[in-house]
Amino acid sequence: xxxxxxxxxxxxxxxxxxxxxxxxxxxxxxxxxxxxxxxxxxxxxxxxxxxxxxxxxxxxxxxxxxxxxxxxxxxxxxxxxxxxxxxxxxxxxxxxxxxxxxxxxxxxxxxxxxxxxxxxxxxxxxxxxxxxxxxxxxxxxxxxxxxxxxxxxxxxxxxxxxxxxxxxxxxxxxxxxxxxxxxxxxxxxxxxxxxxxxxxxxxxxxxxxxxxxxxxxxxxxxxxxxxxxxxxxxxxxxxxxxxxxxxxxxxxxxxxxxxxxxxxxxxxxx
DNA sequence: CACGGATCCTGATGGC
DNA sequence: TGCCATCAGGATCCGT
Numbered sequence: 001x002x003x004x005x006x007x008x009x010x011x012x013x014x015x016x017x018x019x020x021x022x023x024x025x026x027x028x029x030x031x032x033x034x035x036x037x038x039x040x041x042x043x044x045x046x047x048x049x050x051x052x053x054x055x056x057x058x059x060x061x062x063x064x065x066x067x068x069x070x071x072x073x074x075x076x077x078x079x080x081x082x083x084x085x086x087x088x089x090x091x092x093x094x095x096x097x098x099x100x101x102x103x104x105x106x107x108x109x110x111x112x113x114x115x116x117x118x119x120x121x122x123x124x125x126x127x128x129x130x131x132x133x134x135x136x137x138x139x140x141x142x143x144x145x146x147x148x149x150x151x152x153x154x155x156x157x158x159x160x161x162x163x164x165x166x167x168x169x170x171x172x173x174x175x176x177x178x179x180x181x182x183x184x185x186x187x188x189x190x191x192x193x194x195x196x197x198x199x200x201x202x203x204x205x206x207x208x209x210x211x212x213x214x215x216x217x218x219x220x221x222x223x224x225x226x227x228x229x230x231x232x233x234x235x236x237x238x239x240x241x242x243x244x245x246x247x248x249x250x251x252x253x254x255x256x257x258x259x260x261x262x263x264x265x266x267x268x269x270x
Numbered sequence: 271c272a273c274g275g276a277t278c279c280t281g282a283t284g285g286c
Numbered sequence: 287t288g289c290c291a292t293c294a295g296g297a298t299c300c301g302t
Contacts, residue, residue, distance in 0.1 A: 002295060033278075033297085056296075073295055074280080089280085107279045109296060153273065162297080169295055218295065219282075258274070261293085 002071035004056060004134065004167025005210035006221055006229065010077050011058050013224025014101060015051035017079035021098035022047045023062070029091035030108060033072060037122060038114040043067070048096065055130045055166030065116045068126060072109030078102045079224040106220065131164040134203050139165055141196040148188040148196075155191055156184035157258050168203060171216055171231075171238045174263045176202040178237045183269045184262045185255070209234070237263040 002010070026040040046062040053059065058077075060067040069077070081099040092103040092112050103112065115122045131147070132138040147164045148155075158164060159173050168176065177184050179202035182195055191199070215221060215229030218239075222228060232239070236246050241254035245265040255262050 006295075070296085072279095072297085075295095105279095106281065107294085107296095109278070151272080157274090160296090171295065216295075221295070259276085260296095 002056060002073075002075060002215070002221060003169030003172050003210075004053075005172070005207055005231065006076075006215035007053055007056050007058055007071060007167070008211050009215045009223050009229065010071070011051055011053045013079055014058065014060070014077060017224060018048050018094075018096055018098050018101060019051060020048065021096035023094055023096050025093075025095040027086065027093040027095070029086060029089075032091055032105065032108050033070070033111040034113055036112055036114055038065075043094070043114070054127055055133070055162060056169070057127065065114055066118055066123065068111070068113045068115070068123070069103065070111045070113075071103075072105055072107060072111070074107040074220055075103060075105035075110035076220065076222045077224055078104065078222070078226060129163060130166045131162055132166070134165050134167055134207055139200060139204075141193060141200050144196045144200060145193060148191065151188035153188055154185050154257060155182060155188045156262055158188040160258075160260070165203070167207065170260050171218075171235065172203070172206050172210065174238045175206045175235060178264060178269060179206065181269055184257065184264050186270075237265065239263065 023043050023046050026043050028040060046064055048060055048062060050061040056070060058069040079099055079101050083100045083102050086093065089104050089106045090102055091105055094101040113122060132143065151158050156173055156177060159168050176199065180195060180198040182191055182199060210216060210231040213230040214223055214227065216231040217228035218232060237252050240252045240263060242251050245252055245268060248267045250265055250267040252263055253266055
């Protein structure tokens with residue numbers, strides 16, 4: 001589920017709720033994708049000094065280390081002063097002086113990983129290969145042009161892989177390519193420069209709009225206050241197979257690339 | 271090194 | 287109602 005907008009919405013909520021709080025207790029449920037890498041007790045007494053984001057990771061800077069939180073496909077984080085009894089899908093709780101952070105993740109593709117500092121090899125392992133931030137200054141057509149040179153894979157899959165640009169997941173990649181008029185099956189290196197300009201703009205606008213709307217809630221994503229995101233109502237192609245294209249009325253097509261659905265308009269996207 | 275495919279896990283949904 | 291197949295926001299690992 002969570003792509004960059006959902007993680008950013010989560011990050012802002014956690015920052016609002018728990019910045020400056022001190023961890024008092026930790027509860028862990030079933031194992032997530034990767035081990036925490038530290039005895040939970042070592043988190044106790046540490047203060048949450050900042051809440052940042054890198055790609056789809058949320059980074060909690062603690063007094064003596066960093067906590068990397070990934071929401072996987074089905075994760076969401078709730079912040080509250082009180083939470084009830086942990087349910088079967090609640091796999092990580094941080095009890096702090098300002099309230100509780102609870103990670104709920106039915107499929108358990110998410111992760112919470114601790115490292116003593118940002119230069120630690122584990123952090124490098126998880127974040128080191130990531131591409132540029134799509135909302136940052138480094139992401140422009142010149143960069144994309146250079147980064148896509150020699151890439152024979154489809155533009156959709158190259159963007160999704162996260163090594164060129166991060167945070168653009170399965171929903172927003174379809175939405176961005178539609179807005180840029182680029183066919184998702186086109187080889188990445190064959191996207192002409194003017195199209196790359198449009199693509200950069202489209203990715204930025206789609207992600208920013210999704211953040212404003214609180215992300216997309218296809219089924220289980222919720223913000224830290226428990227509310228749903230609304231971007232899915234503005235999706236122009238994602239999940240709209242067979243429905244008319246908003247520009248030309250041609251039925252939207254669904255294809256599968258790398259076991260993931262892609263939605264596009266055969267007429268508007270070339 | 272870049273690529274495509276299999277894989278982790280659980281729940282929702284739709285067809286019969 | 288039950289059963290089975292299919293699909294779901296991600297990212298890593300493993301061959302080629």
